[in-house]
Amino acid sequence: MLNSEVFIIKRDGKKELFSIDKIKNAVAKAFLSVGSFATQEVITNLLSRVSITNGASVEDIQNQVEIALMSERYYNVAKSYMLYRQKHLEDREVRDKLCFLLDYCEAKNPATGSKFDANANVENKNIATLIGELPKSNFIRLNRRLLTDRLKERYGKELADRYLDLLNHHFIYKNDETSLANYCASITMYPWLINGTMSIGGNSTVPTNLKSFCGGFVNMVFMVSSMLSGACATPEFLMYMNYFVGLEYGDDYYKHVDEVVDLSKRRRTIDKMITDCFEQIVYSINQPTGARNFQAVFWNISYYDRYYFNSLFENFVFPDGSKPDWESLSWLQKRFMKWFNKERTRSILTFPVETMALLTKDGDVLDEEYGDFTSEMYSEGHSFFTYMSDNADSLSSCCRLRNEIQDNGFSYTLGAGGVSTGSKSVLTINLNRCIQYAVKAGLPYLAFLEEVVDLVHKVQLAYNDNLILLQEKGMLPLFDAGYINMKRQYLTIGVNGLVEAAEFMGIEIKDNPDYEKFVQQVLGLIETYNKKYRTKENLFNCEMIPAENVGVKHAKWDREDGYLSPRECYNSYFYIVEDESLNVIDKFRMHGKRYIEHLTGGSALHLNLLEHLSKPQYRQLMRVAAIEGCNYFTFNIPNTVCNECGHIDKRYLKECPTCHSKDVDYLTRVIGYMKRVSNFSESRQKEAALRYYAPVR
């Protein structure tokens, strides 16, 4: 059995020359531990049952020793040996956790320190964020077990094994595996308006005036977010606030906002009272949250043009029988945007992520007033998303997620139907690996991909079973109380590495028939399966995931395993992010209808520019978006933050305009929200440095 040149693989992955004496010692100790003694002959007999080949792992050798002890009928020795191994396993786990703890404390920022799934919206690391990191590996194990058990039950062991195999070899990636909660939701606030937070386990009664609305809203968002792993969107936030402002100061308050309504020495006007409410809500929600391991909640809101508003809320009735009023809401929307844009020069405020929903017709925005206002806000340096559609049949209420509106009806228990949606869970396909693997193995890549696509749908259904089970046990009050409607939540198939896969296939990443066909084929296949698996209870959509973490991981894993991986992060764009040859219109085109057609869950074009444009220029680009059918976009101009004096400037500057320090940092949009570049994970910082901000010549 022995050969002098046999190498074994240690637990840390290193190779070591095999030593027979180590086994002999371990066996001798095991005998001694039960008060017995192993003679040379006993040991020789045992070793004759053990076969060591080149590359065997320590674990494998120990398994063989266990079996050898039992085969030779030394049962009590075998038991002692097993217990000894288990104890060491536990020690190693604790040691690993300790190492992680120390590494995390040393890491530059929390995103780099995080081992499993960096929380994007954590700015500083401290004991609270560390507490959040430590159990992540256990959550991953638990989630995998829950899912594979369900898969076995539904589809058999083979499929469960195949799932783990694809997961372990990075063909697919389960997003948010470190959390037990379902992913994200756009909620209807109507249940809160008629029941307070009691029905979701809180203790506050219904809001009755502007003050209780503001305080209650913050608490409600915190509660909802603690039961989600991702974002919480409140698309009705301003509409509800407008209702309470109206109760307080009259329905026509917006016509006399300079009126002093505060009898204190401050003599506040209506406008000041309103912006004080904005301040209270926005600053509170941007606070790190104890219940979420110091993560801020991920909060999204929406603005609407007149047509969207009508379509979503024309049947809406407040509990007192009144209806939402467009004119005052429109004033409040604009006031909030202006206030928020200005406030962002005072403080780094990440949330809310805002989306402006605009209806388009014949290549332009239908509501001219809102088209102009949107351009004005962009030209004033405000950073937000615009969602455009020819038909108010879809809405994007999250930082990326697009949904078909299935029912614009109004219900007296649930409020406006159109706003209630979200994603229960995201399971992502690494297209680059799938396609490269298939081609290298001589398989037709679409056939291989089809098997993967089919499997991810089954896995999502298994996830859904588990979620329903949790709901049946009363664990999901957001669903029971009607904040979220289970039937309007999607199971999301994510895609990543699309551009890289096309590059591998030798396709030029420009708007051309080959690339268009490739994109249509791949995303069309997923959509076919989304429809195939769709039932009354289960909706599927497909999104190009933002890939804050996953895109970096996929790029790294693929490179390590010898696949073509041309950049450090697989982005969520249809073009190569560092490609300088594409102009602004080309980029809109490559996120236009021919490319995004099958991306039912959406993807956002982040147009990186070095300088702000003028209002008419932004206005023209909105026409470009409408013509090209690019339904979701934002402009990203890095803002400058001075590390010395704290000045924030909307422009991209090398030097602080106030104190002239050159020690400046930048705020830019990673995924959906603005964040300091120095708080990105290290690999993301590298990507951000490569990112091409088109010089505005």
Add this chain to the structure above:
Amino acid sequence: MLRYVNYDIVFQEIPGEVTLALNLSNCPNRCPGCHSPYLQNEVGDFLTEEVLSNLLVTYKGGITCICFMGGDVSPCEVQQLAEYLRREAPITLKVGWYSGRPQLPEDFDLQFFDYIKLGPYQQELGALKSRATNQRLYRIFDQKMIDITSCFWKKTAD
């Protein structure tokens, strides 16, 4: 014949417009401190009406202006191409010319242009963004040239 090296969609050259800028080569001006000296050589492809026609097909809905950057080696050809654009492009599409000459050539026909920039680059005076610049950008209305160079200055002032 005029040659062009590349084109881009730009925002700063013509204020308020989304401009398709064509970089023409073989520039005779040889300004000291030129930011694109590669355009001084006779390089690139011929700029024909067919090239313009293809660019219009690709970009006409998205742009509000087409601007010839350079072409001082043959102003009459620039004028001919501008005339072609006036004839073939949507009437709303504006046409501009960035020239490095101090003045327009004699009998130059303004009716085909909406914007014209004049003046060589002089390092000590700076480009259009500098208040000291010798360069001028004109908006053409009814064949009259209105100096709008100050549009570039407001931006740097804030």
